[in-house]
Amino acid sequence: MAIEFKPSPSLPPPVNSVGAVAWVRQNLLSSPLNIFLTLFSFYILFLLIPPVVEWGIVTATFSGASKADCTGAGACWAFIGVYFEQFMYGLYPSEETWRINLALILLVVLVGTFVVKTVNKLYLSIGIVVVYPIIAYFLFAGGVFGLEVVETSLWGGLFLTTLLGVVGIVASFPLGVLLALGRQSSMPIAKSVCIVFIETIRAVPLITILFMASVMIPLFLPEGMNFNKLLRVLIGITLFSAAYMAEVIRGGLQAIPKGQYEAADAMGLTYWQSMVLVILPQALKLVIPGIVNTFIGLFKDTTLVYIVGMFDLLGRIQAATHDSSWLGTTIEGYAFAGFVYWLACFGMSRYSMRIERKLETGHKRN
């Protein structure tokens, strides 16, 4: 009769090496230094969290119409409620704000359709890039179909911030592509024009460009010809981000193997054909994360228009916190602004990381 080998069942692992206890020992208390760091971190959390929670939630006032309603010792969120419309739309007339909302909904629908891929993408992208801006412009500015005219000086808040960011990035894209191609080109004059432009813009802060746009552009134009401040600032922002965009795109162009250029030449394609049909589609796909990052930077940088006297989200908040009937609401205002910007930028950076992961295998051989 065969002897059956029967191992005794394994003992359970020691209590210290599994579960929560092991996790705490490994991650928080593995060495004297670690114990000290853990205690120190807890101390910092203890210093920060209870006061913030108490101020922001426990003793805060959430609704009300004036400063007098804020009787608690904590934050006065009623301030945000009262000024919310200004923070979103600036001084845009209240009864006309539906126009901004409509334009936004239209954009979301268009982009949504684009992502879902049900219709002809070419027509749709022409619609988004060419037709939509015209519709949006007339919706915002008015003056046609009986829409009331709204001066651009009334535009403000998050609406202006988004407008500056989106127009800046969309308008700077073609310019950036041209500059990047110019910088890569073998024609010495074209190349040096592009390099001088890109490097000059990148060497100076955005604020000098904005000052230039708001103070110097009128001096360079012939007598009697002048355009609106918003347009001047938009030109400044577009030129600024075009220089950065060009560098991002150049990175993509350099990442395309030389064989692709040679293959395009061998097919007898002209320069523009080989760029538009072969090189750019590959290069641009590679730099989508870089473009999103440029957009995040630009979105944060739009706050600088406040310095040249335009009231974007931060500008409106700055104005509201200096309102004498709401004194002492500075932190609430900044907390709200910080939250909005953080949400937008963090969301976009996560999105760009997702794309990066999705496209990661692009040029690696499997």
Add this chain to the structure above:
Amino acid sequence: MSDKTTSSNKSILNDAGTRALIFQVVLLAVVVFVGYYLFSNLQANLADQGISTGFAFLNQPAGFPVLIHLIDYTEADTYGRAFVVALINTVVISLMGIVLATIIGVVMGLARLSNNWLVARLATVYVETLRNIPLLLQMFFWYFAVLATLPIPKNSIIFGDFFLNKRGIYSPNPITQDGFGIVVAGFILSIIASIALIVWAKKRQTRTGLWFPAYWSSLGLIIVISFLALAVSGFPIEFDLPQKSRFNVTGGMVLPPEFVAVLVALSTYTGAFIAEIVRAGIMSVNWGQTEAARSLGLKDSLTQRLIVLPQALRVIIPPLTSQFLNLAKNSSLGAAIAYPELVAVVMGTTLNQTGQAIENIGLCMLVYGTLSLTISIFMNWYNKKMSLTER
């Protein structure tokens, strides 16, 4: 194929070289024409508005105060001097910001890699919060929400000889007495000696393999020689302590709130970006390198210093350079909270008073261009020094 057919197919317009030439001539013509057109408009406009041109205004009295000045400056001084004051303010805040941001960035970058879960999480929260909020908002926060809510001078917060109130941070101000030259001379001497020591130790190690604790001994050398020089010259330093009178704090060294707000905002914001760069740099060094170093018997500190760090630095330095450049450029945001740096003084007050937009904006762009160029030249030199020398 005969020569004849080839030449007949070759129109000049189909030749790539000719086309490129034509295109470039057209481009150049357009650039020159646009430049000329803008310039002629400019001259007409300036003549119309009666604005003078040229840099003569730099010698005229400025007539406005600059609150923070590290060299003597009064309202009677010239625009030129105001420009120099502003330039110094910009350079000082940029350099201090770069140093502080690097320290914060390295600490936070290492903290994100810590094997202590809590520390790593806190560092992540720090980085993700500060990176995603506009710098201008952070500056406003420090200036209007934190420093402006400090008590009035009468109720200053006191730490020993340091006072903290609405008007800034007051600290003891060292004042040098006669004979301080000896201390300075001793200090410089000790630094020269330490450099010589380090060079000698390195040479000897390459030649013989013998190791000498050059860094620690040069630190000791600097401390001992400087202290000796202090003792010999009879401690020629006195501290001007800030004094609290009934309603005010006088004396001492004052860090104005504008300066503190700009410095804190710049260095914490850029520090968050540097933390990511440091983390990415260290993670880019293959784990095998660490294992190889350990199997050679190097202890952890040496593994980090001799194996991981030099390789990580190669990845870190180029993006670090662009962060330094960003910081220098971002110091211009100080204008928004009245820190008297270049943009505030030159493109703000001077431009408003003289109306000479071209000269002032040009001057500013020139300075920022030079500052950027200097930083990148220095960092490129350092990068070259650190880069892999392949044989």
